[in-house]
Amino acid sequence: MLRFFLSTIYILAFALIGLAHDNHDHGDGHATICGEAAHHEFNAGDNAIHHISDANVYSIGPIQIPLPVILYAPDKGWDFFMASKFHADLIGHGDGHVAYNGYVLDGGSVKRIVDAGFPAGEVQISGVIHKDVTMANGKEQEAAFVCYNNNLYKTDAKSTADAGLFGGGITSFYDFSITKNVTSMAIVLAFLSWLFLSVARAAKKNEGKAPTGLQNFMEPFVGFIQDEVAIPFLGDKADKFLPFLLSIFFFILGLNLFGQIPFFGGSNVTGNLAVTAVLAIITFFITNINGNKDYWGHLFTAPGTPWFVKLILVPVELLGLFIKPVTLMLRLFANITAGHMVILIFVSFIFIFGKSGESIPGAMGGVVGAGLLTLFMMAIELVVAFVQAFVFTILTASYIGAATEEHHHDEEHAH
Amino acid sequence: MFFLADFNVIKPDFGLLFWTSIFFVLFWVLIGKFAFKPIVESLKKRTADIQDALDEAKKAKEEMQALNSKNEDLIKEAQEQRALIMKEAKAAKDSMINDAKVKAKEEANRIVSSAKAEIEAQKKAALLEVKNEVGQMALGIAEKVIRKELQGNAAQESFVNKLVGEIKLN
Numbered sequence: 001m002l003r004f005f006l007s008t009i010y011i012l013a014f015a016l017i018g019l020a021h022d023n024h025d026h027g028d029g030h031a032t033i034c035g036e037a038a039h040h041e042f043n044a045g046d047n048a049i050h051h052i053s054d055a056n057v058y059s060i061g062p063i064q065i066p067l068p069v070i071l072y073a074p075d076k077g078w079d080f081f082m083a084s085k086f087h088a089d090l091i092g093h094g095d096g097h098v099a100y101n102g103y104v105l106d107g108g109s110v111k112r113i114v115d116a117g118f119p120a121g122e123v124q125i126s127g128v129i130h131k132d133v134t135m136a137n138g139k140e141q142e143a144a145f146v147c148y149n150n151n152l153y154k155t156d157a158k159s160t161a162d163a164g165l166f167g168g169g170i171t172s173f174y175d176f177s178i179t180k181n182v183t184s185m186a187i188v189l190a191f192l193s194w195l196f197l198s199v200a201r202a203a204k205k206n207e208g209k210a211p212t213g214l215q216n217f218m219e220p221f222v223g224f225i226q227d228e229v230a231i232p233f234l235g236d237k238a239d240k241f242l243p244f245l246l247s248i249f250f251f252i253l254g255l256n257l258f259g260q261i262p263f264f265g266g267s268n269v270t271g272n273l274a275v276t277a278v279l280a281i282i283t284f285f286i287t288n289i290n291g292n293k294d295y296w297g298h299l300f301t302a303p304g305t306p307w308f309v310k311l312i313l314v315p316v317e318l319l320g321l322f323i324k325p326v327t328l329m330l331r332l333f334a335n336i337t338a339g340h341m342v343i344l345i346f347v348s349f350i351f352i353f354g355k356s357g358e359s360i361p362g363a364m365g366g367v368v369g370a371g372l373l374t375l376f377m378m379a380i381e382l383v384v385a386f387v388q389a390f391v392f393t394i395l396t397a398s399y400i401g402a403a404t405e406e407h408h409h410d411e412e413h414a415h
Numbered sequence: 416m417f418f419l420a421d422f423n424v425i426k427p428d429f430g431l432l433f434w435t436s437i438f439f440v441l442f443w444v445l446i447g448k449f450a451f452k453p454i455v456e457s458l459k460k461r462t463a464d465i466q467d468a469l470d471e472a473k474k475a476k477e478e479m480q481a482l483n484s485k486n487e488d489l490i491k492e493a494q495e496q497r498a499l500i501m502k503e504a505k506a507a508k509d510s511m512i513n514d515a516k517v518k519a520k521e522e523a524n525r526i527v528s529s530a531k532a533e534i535e536a537q538k539k540a541a542l543l544e545v546k547n548e549v550g551q552m553a554l555g556i557a558e559k560v561i562r563k564e565l566q567g568n569a570a571q572e573s574f575v576n577k578l579v580g581e582i583k584l585n
Binding site for chain 2 (some may be wrong): 117162166168207244280
């Protein structure tokens, strides 16, 4: 009975997404100049990317909750306002109907109209279209254009720190908003803080007694990181780095698991390169600040090897210094993003089979097929959430361990 | 808008970099200090406590065993002593009985021999008395006879006396 009830809810929930998508299609064809945007084929890849992206709205199911927007443009200063100023549909995909101070909301993400002639304040716009433009370097790149007064205004995406490596770079503004990912992070960290503070309180209160409840549930995780990660790699220095390793582990695990909750934001926090980059950079600094004489000595002199090997080995070791955190960053990012994308593409089967709402039986078949595949994938992702948090932590511990290990030189000559 | 084929998760944006740094460092510093450290310490303390308790239990068990074996030794020793005492007592008893027997026998022998001597002495005395009595009687008889027959015949009287003296009793 319960199973039947749950599957009904499940199918209804997917149908609701379909409905939202349907609405969205009808809502687009209202402006002549933006007419070319009205009919487009459903694209599973684009859909997936849209849902793993960070956004200035928080999505619970198809409902878009506006978040605080904090923007900085070097030519005009700071802007603070709520994303509700963009008047996006409550049920939709975060496309704003109003431009505010030259900013628009496109697919949940803030963009800035480059043209200085665009009026400031609240301006009703007819929509946003996307088309390829030729960039200054001769490359074709997609850009978003705002339709206003039968004119198209080109927009800039926010500045990114990839230095053009992945198609981003510094643009005309910076977005420091409390985005969906930042909100998810705040929720998860608040929960983790409450969890561990109450465990710590229980540990203090129950001193000398057997642990119970929450304390009993959480302690094995802490003990696992202590006994299987920190002590094997760090030995007697484990205590010094345990708070960091535990923070890394639970931060990643919490966000991995939080991103798995369907319809509740489904935020892809640990699948965003910015987040994994911060963790990797902090690991890099922790490792190298704590690196001892032996570590640096070995790095620059590669003892015990002939001089021509040293010529190769020292640059490789120096590169390795940076490659290690980069692999940490990419591994977590790629695993989580891939998991989210696969699930989203499975869910997209509903729309592909249902021809975007035209074929209800097709959509129903899609719900069953996609549902089973998604369930399977989510089970795997649940494992991945733990494995990746563990892998990140154990590799961090091994890097710190290698940097702080005490070598005995007489022992060193033996091999 | 599904035209957003912009794989933007790979483009780290400054806002997310900023907030992640702030949030993570805050979490690390605050929760690390006020939650993880006490939890780790309590875990370590419990590990040590459990180890101590196990060690103590082992020690107590060993002590108990030592005590038990000591008790057993004591019992064994006591048993040995008891056996020894019993043996000594038995020996003493035997020797006492033997001594008593020997003494009793000696005493009996002594009583018998003294009784014999007494009897002999009594017998001698009795015989002497009888001899005297018989002598007196015989003398009397003889006197009477001789008086009657010899009427004061001195030679006969001495002869008779000589005859009486020759009668040997014994």
